[in-house]
Amino acid sequence: MKKLVSLFLILTMILSCTAALAAEDGKITIWTWDPNFNIAAMNVAKEMYNKDHPDVEIIIEEVLSEDVETRVITAASAGDISNLPDIMLIQDNSAQKFILSYPEVYADITGKYDFTDFAEGKLAYSIVDGKNYGVPFDAGTTVGTYRTDYLEAAGYTIDDMTDIDWDRFLEIGRDVKAKTGMPMLSAQAGAVDTVLIMMQSCGASMFNEDGSVNFTNSDVCKTVLEYYKTMVQEGILIEVNTWDEYCGTLSNGSVVGTINGCWILGTIMGVEDQSGKWALTNIPKLPGIETATNYSNNGGSSWVFTNGTDIDLALDFMQAYRNVDFYNEILPTTSAIATWAPAKEGSNYTAGNDFYSGDAIFAKIVDYTAKVPANQTGAFYYDAREALGTALTNYINGADLESELANAEDTVNFAMGF
Amino acid sequence: MREGAFSKHASRFVMYAFLIFVSLMSVFPLYWAFISAFNNTQQILGGRMIPSTHLIENLTNLFAQQDVWRAMKNSFATSLLQVVLSLAVSSIAGYGFEIYHDKYKDGVMSVIMLAMMVPFVAVLVPLFQLFSKLGLLNSWIGFFLPSLATPFLIMYFRNSARSFPKDTIEAARIDGLNEFQIFVKMFVPMMKPTYASAATITFMNAWNSYLWPKVIMQTSEATTMPMLVSNLMAGYVIDYGVVMAGVTLCSLPTIIIFFLLQKSFTNAVAGAVK
Amino acid sequence: MTQATPASKKKRFWTMERKQSAAGWCFLTPAALLIVIFSFWPMIQAFLTSLKRGLPTRLTYCEPLWRNYERMLSDKVFIQSVTNTFTYLIIQVPIMLVLAIIFASLLNNKDLKFRGLFRTCIFLPCATGLVAYSMIFRTLFTYDGMVNAVLLGSGILSEPINWLNEPFYAKVVIIIGLIWRWTGYNMVFFLSGMQGIEYSIYEAARIDGANQFQQLTKITIPLLRPIILVTSIMSINGTLQLFDESVNLTRGGPANMTITMSHYIYNTMFTKNPNFGYAAAMSFVILIMVAVLSAIQMKVGDKR
Numbered sequence: 003m004k005k006l007v008s009l010f011l012i013l014t015m016i017l018s019c020t021a022a023l024a025a026e027d028g029k030i031t032i033w034t035w036d037p038n039f040n041i042a043a044m045n046v047a048k049e050m051y052n053k054d055h056p057d058v059e060i061i062i063e064e065v066l067s068e069d070v071e072t073r074v075i076t077a078a079s080a081g082d083i084s085n086l087p088d089i090m091l092i093q094d095n096s097a098q099k100f101i102l103s104y105p106e107v108y109a110d111i112t113g114k115y116d117f118t119d120f121a122e123g124k125l126a127y128s129i130v131d132g133k134n135y136g137v138p139f140d141a142g143t144t145v146g147t148y149r150t151d152y153l154e155a156a157g158y159t160i161d162d163m164t165d166i167d168w169d170r171f172l173e174i175g176r177d178v179k180a181k182t183g184m185p186m187l188s189a190q191a192g193a194v195d196t197v198l199i200m201m202q203s204c205g206a207s208m209f210n211e212d213g214s215v216n217f218t219n220s221d222v223c224k225t226v227l228e229y230y231k232t233m234v235q236e237g238i239l240i241e242v243n244t245w246d247e248y249c250g251t252l253s254n255g256s257v258v259g260t261i262n263g264c265w266i267l268g269t270i271m272g273v274e275d276q277s278g279k280w281a282l283t284n285i286p287k288l289p290g291i292e293t294a295t296n297y298s299n300n301g302g303s304s305w306v307f308t309n310g311t312d313i314d315l316a317l318d319f320m321q322a323y324r325n326v327d328f329y330n331e332i333l334p335t336t337s338a339i340a341t342w343a344p345a346k347e348g349s350n351y352t353a354g355n356d357f358y359s360g361d362a363i364f365a366k367i368v369d370y371t372a373k374v375p376a377n378q379t380g381a382f383y384y385d386a387r388e389a390l391g392t393a394l395t396n397y398i399n400g401a402d403l404e405s406e407l408a409n410a411e412d413t414v415n416f417a418m419g420f
Numbered sequence: 421m422r423e424g425a426f427s428k429h430a431s432r433f434v435m436y437a438f439l440i441f442v443s444l445m446s447v448f449p450l451y452w453a454f455i456s457a458f459n460n461t462q463q464i465l466g467g468r469m470i471p472s473t474h475l476i477e478n479l480t481n482l483f484a485q486q487d488v489w490r491a492m493k494n495s496f497a498t499s500l501l502q503v504v505l506s507l508a509v510s511s512i513a514g515y516g517f518e519i520y521h522d523k524y525k526d527g528v529m530s531v532i533m534l535a536m537m538v539p540f541v542a543v544l545v546p547l548f549q550l551f552s553k554l555g556l557l558n559s560w561i562g563f564f565l566p567s568l569a570t571p572f573l574i575m576y577f578r579n580s581a582r583s584f585p586k587d588t589i590e591a592a593r594i595d596g597l598n599e600f601q602i603f604v605k606m607f608v609p610m611m612k613p614t615y616a617s618a619a620t621i622t623f624m625n626a627w628n629s630y631l632w633p634k635v636i637m638q639t640s641e642a643t644t645m646p647m648l649v650s651n652l653m654a655g656y657v658i659d660y661g662v663v664m665a666g667v668t669l670c671s672l673p674t675i676i677i678f679f680l681l682q683k684s685f686t687n688a689v690a691g692a693v694k
Numbered sequence: 695m696t697q698a699t700p701a702s703k704k705k706r707f708w709t710m711e712r713k714q715s716a717a718g719w720c721f722l723t724p725a726a727l728l729i730v731i732f733s734f735w736p737m738i739q740a741f742l743t744s745l746k747r748g749l750p751t752r753l754t755y756c757e758p759l760w761r762n763y764e765r766m767l768s769d770k771v772f773i774q775s776v777t778n779t780f781t782y783l784i785i786q787v788p789i790m791l792v793l794a795i796i797f798a799s800l801l802n803n804k805d806l807k808f809r810g811l812f813r814t815c816i817f818l819p820c821a822t823g824l825v826a827y828s829m830i831f832r833t834l835f836t837y838d839g840m841v842n843a844v845l846l847g848s849g850i851l852s853e854p855i856n857w858l859n860e861p862f863y864a865k866v867v868i869i870i871g872l873i874w875r876w877t878g879y880n881m882v883f884f885l886s887g888m889q890g891i892e893y894s895i896y897e898a899a900r901i902d903g904a905n906q907f908q909q910l911t912k913i914t915i916p917l918l919r920p921i922i923l924v925t926s927i928m929s930i931n932g933t934l935q936l937f938d939e940s941v942n943l944t945r946g947g948p949a950n951m952t953i954t955m956s957h958y959i960y961n962t963m964f965t966k967n968p969n970f971g972y973a974a975a976m977s978f979v980i981l982i983m984v985a986v987l988s989a990i991q992m993k994v995g996d997k998r
Contacts, residue, residue: 036655037485063640066647066654072964076635079750079970080549085557085638103749103968191859192947243858244832246660250465268657273462301656385966388950395949409770416769417966431906439800443815446878450818452833453826467833467840513725520718528726530992533927535733537984538740539935539956541963542977545750545970546739547732566732569725572928576883579920583890599717617886621879624820649825660829667826674821675814682813 028058030316031087033065039268040091040139040303043332047322060319067093071100078104088311089320091139094127094302095383101130101306102381108135109307115317116324123374124341128304135306137320140338141264142302143371144199147282148186148259150359156181160281165296168200168229171286175238178258186258187233188251191241194391195300199261200226203298204291205375208386208414213378215386215414217393217407222291224403229288231398241398261285263300264367268337270357277357284370297373302341339367382418389413450671456664464660478661482652485662488669490641491648496673498633498644499626502564503619506626509569511615514577515603519589529578536571540631548635562636564626573618580614581607616684624674645670737981744974753971762975772976774950775958778865782954783933786869791926793877795918798884799910804893813885817878827875828942832858835867861951864944868952871939876932880925887921888914927988934984955980 034040041062048060065073070090077083086107092100101108112134117125120138128136146163153159156178163174175186189196201207206222209215217223233239240257242248251257252266253273259280260266270280284296305323307316322328329340330348345351346368354360389410397406456464457478458471482488517529547566556562584607592602608615630646637644643651649666652658744762746753756762766772800806801813819827834840835857842854857863891914899909915922937956940946946953946961953961955976962973 035651038657039655064643064651065640066634066651068964069634072635073638075750075964075968076545076548077552079545080552081751082549082552085552099967104751106751192945192949241859243836243856246465246658246829246832247836249461249658253462254466265656272657381967388961388966391947392949395947413771416765417969435800439812442797443812446817446819446874447815449826449830449874450822452830453822465833509725509728513722516718516721520715520721522715525718525722528722532726532729533988534981534985535729535737536931537981537988538733538737539937539959539977539980541937541956541960542740542974542981543733543736545963546736546743549739550732550736565728569728569732571729572924574722574725575927576921576924579924580887580890582920599714599721603721613886613889617882620882628823630824646823649823653825663825663829667823667829670823671821671826675818678817678821679814682810682817 031061033063033070033087033090035067039336042336043338046332050322051319078107083107086308088316089305091303092306095379097128098379099381101135109309109313119343121341121371123376126376136304137323138341139303141341141371142299143264143367144285144298144300145264145282146261146285149279150281151279152184152258160283164283166286167289168286169289184258185237185240187239188257190248192391192395197226197230199298199300202377203295204288205293207377209378209380213380215411217411234398264339278359282363297370299374341371385417386414453664453667457668461660474661478665481662482665486648491643491645495645498563499623502626503622506568506622510573511577514574515581518578518581532571612684616681620678620681623677627674740974743970744978746971750968750970762972771950775953775955779954786872787929790873790877794880795884798881799914802888819875820879831871831943859948864952868939871943883921883925887918891917927991930987931984
């Protein structure tokens with residue numbers, strides 16, 4: 003017994019020694035950008051970690067998302083990545099592009115972190131060639147959220163909007179428009195967010211498995227564009243010029259609702275006098291498509307790690323992202339919703355939300371997240387996205403769909419042949 | 421005679437009306453930014469044209485979120501340093517090109533002009549490579565070194581030096597001043613309006629420069645005002661009231677500098693009249 | 695006697711003229727060196743890059759070498775961006791410079807009341823941060839924004855214009871934005887240039903019966919020629935490299951109808967899949983365009 007105790011003592015001494023040694027240069031630098039969102043989340047993680055590891059210095063620097071990208075590009079191209087931080091946040095849609103273009107910058111963390119219970123669709127964004135490069139941060143899970151007072155005025159409830167398809171959505175939209183004069187949705191002109199949401203809900207993306215672009219041969223893509231145009235033409239979806247205007251339509255109540263990534267709730271719940279007037283559900287699915295679901299994703303971001311830094315320390319710190327208490331604590335202040343399923347057990351997730359008339363919307367969203375089909379982004383995501391946007395704009399203005407899609411495909415192929 | 425007086429009054433009236441109209445148009449956006457600093461997001465997106473009561477709240481949020489003082493300090497330090505050094509280097513060069521011009525110097529000048537024709541985006545990466553090799557990342561020197569000598573300022577001073585009378589130079593030489601003294605003691609004082617306008621413009625460019633600083637200054641220690649303002653635009657939820665408070669604070673120094681320096685323009689008129 | 699010869703030769707070598715010329719070289723060397731190091735060296739690097747292809751960290755020379763340059767000819771977006779940029783150039787630069795000269799000459803009148811106030815007001819736009827600038831223009835020109843309200847109210851329009859979403863009007867908004875932001879900037883140079891003109895010349899002209907307009911065209915403009923040259927080269931140069939307005943006001947849209955060359959280059963490097971070789975090649979085409987235009991300008995305007 004005595005021996006056992008002394009062994010234990012020696013072991014703890016050795017452990018604490020190595021811990022002390024590690025603490026000597028225990029420093030983690032993080033680049034991230036939103037003080038009310040991901041910075042706030044990282045601050046909570048920092049506090050939690052420093053409680054057990056007071057010697058590890060954690061520096062959180064505010065760097066705009068575009069600036070993170072610009073700095074990575076310039077640093078990698080100059081062959082000097084020594085100034086990059088240990089951990090940086092990256093937009094999910096950019097992740098594969100950056101990992102493919104600058105493989106020497108990002109550390110492969112496969113097998114070094116436990117990814118069980120993270121939503122598959124979310125993880126896919128930062129997986130390249132079957133290897134994990136990122137730890138998920140927030141969900142971009144899409145929600146359909148509508149003003150109940152407007153729906154009621156036309157004789158509908160939120161249940162009428164749940165688990166429906168786009169044909170039914172159009173019917174309701176026409177009826178609501180006729181009765182109240184209100185459009186159902188708004189979107190930024192030229193932005194393809196809504197279109198891509200609809201595509202991903204079928205597990206479709208702008209690319210084939212082999213990475214080649216897929217517009218002209220994609221029935222999903224064509225169907226989606228047709229539905230979108232119909233909605234615009236019938237005034238069920240109104241197009242506005244800018245993001246500010248889009249937010250304006252929500253806050254001043256000139257549309258019934260919106261279909262977007264769940265992060266839009268921050269904007270909606272920011273208008274306090276509309277409390278109790280909103281309800282939330284899943285999104286319509288595409289009729290006639292076998293793989294169609296009522297779930298999709300738009301936006302979101304993940305943490306990635308720089309090669310050559312102390313990855314083990316960084317990943318140890320990142321254990322917060324597998325911690326119910328962490329997600330529970332950041333939820334009320336940041337509205338960042340977990341993509342790690344067990345998080346929905348947290349008290350803040352299961353509690354009813356006052357703004358949403360007591361509905362436990364956050365637990366609901368974590369459930370949706372698990373059902374989002376994975377999609378392919380690849381290195382040419384933004385090229386394809388822009389080309390599709392051009393095609394969409396021209397198509398709405400009366401151009402032929404087939405030839406516009408062929409043009410868009412040409413544009414992306416052109417970019418690919420570099 | 422009476423008709424003449426009348427048309428003179430009428431033309432004066434038209435002139436003032438025109439100037440007032442132009443001034444209003446010019447000021448309006450800044451007015452908007454200023455009063456929007458008193459409003460919240462909803463009021464701003466709703467296009468409210470009069471101030472409301474959210475100023476304190478916006479400012480409190482701004483100062484809580486961001487280290488405004490540090491950014492102000494950084495912006496002032498880098499901009500003022502750049503103005504002083506850049507005016508010194510560029511004005512003496514412009515003077516040299518004009519006063520001592522011969523076909524070789526004119527040749528060099530045309531080559532230098534080429535430098536201003538490269539879009540900055542194109543040299544961003546090679547420039548970064550150079551600075552990382554020189555170990556000038558995250559340094560103030562790195563911040564303004566590339567824009568110290570600008571072809572534009574050299575050309576501006578060169579063209580302004582054309583009106584510098586040659587007999588003044590000759591007279592000074594006879595008085596025993598050397599070439600450098602002539603520049604410092606004769607040219608600089610005489611060209612005050614030119615320096616004032618060049619300083620205004622250089623300060624403004626330095627203050628508002630954005631793309632290069634955000635690449636070369638990689639720590640939050642070095643955040644400048646424009647970087648701070650664009651940081652406010654990040655994220656899913658944008659508080660436009662705070663943004664506008666930031667924009668107003670960021671615009672103030674350039675306006676103040678212009679106010680201070682435009683005196684030099686005016687004073688020169690008085691000199692010319694007498 | 696024999697010793698004096700080399701000394702006197704040396705003296706003859708350092709003639710007044712040579713001394714002065716040497717002083718001139720000393721004066722311009724620091725600036726010239728800075729420009730060589732921080733502009734030409736990166737430029738040469740960029741030129742080499744323009745002959746390469748591949749991922750940014752693994753660039754290899756193209757085959758044929760001019761492949762990137764050839765690509766441009768069949769790149770619809772690039773051609774669109776060139777057309778857009780030249781549209782801005784041809785319309786905006788002349789309007790802006792004429793306005794700037796008019797403002798400057800009005801403000802140079804010492805009898806004018808509130809001169810400083812007017813001057814500051816007209817200069818203010820270029821002190822405005824980009825964020826405010828783009829926010830205000832976007833809010834003013836939205837579909838139910840103030841501009842449409844005023845135009846409808848005064849009966850000039852019978853139907854609102856979707857300013858930012860129609861290719862033609864979106865360009866108009868960019869041009870208005872440019873004129874608004876940069877006229878005061880150019881005015882500053884003209885104003886300082888006008889200080890160099892003796893006031894007595896105007897007084898003499900007035901006694902001879904010259905009106906304001908004649909004073910402007912017969913005295914001010916000819917005497918301001920060097921400054922006009924600087925500002926016009928600067929404006930052409932600035933417009934061909936136009937970036938901020940395209941990015942912030944319209945984001946290049948709708949459907950790339952307002953995108954500028956620099957904006958497209960930036961996208962090629964930083965927002966799309968990074969293609970440094972092609973971006974560098976496009977920058978060189980801009981360089982050549984600006985160089986040619988400036989050379990023409992210099993030939994026409996720079997007479998000693």
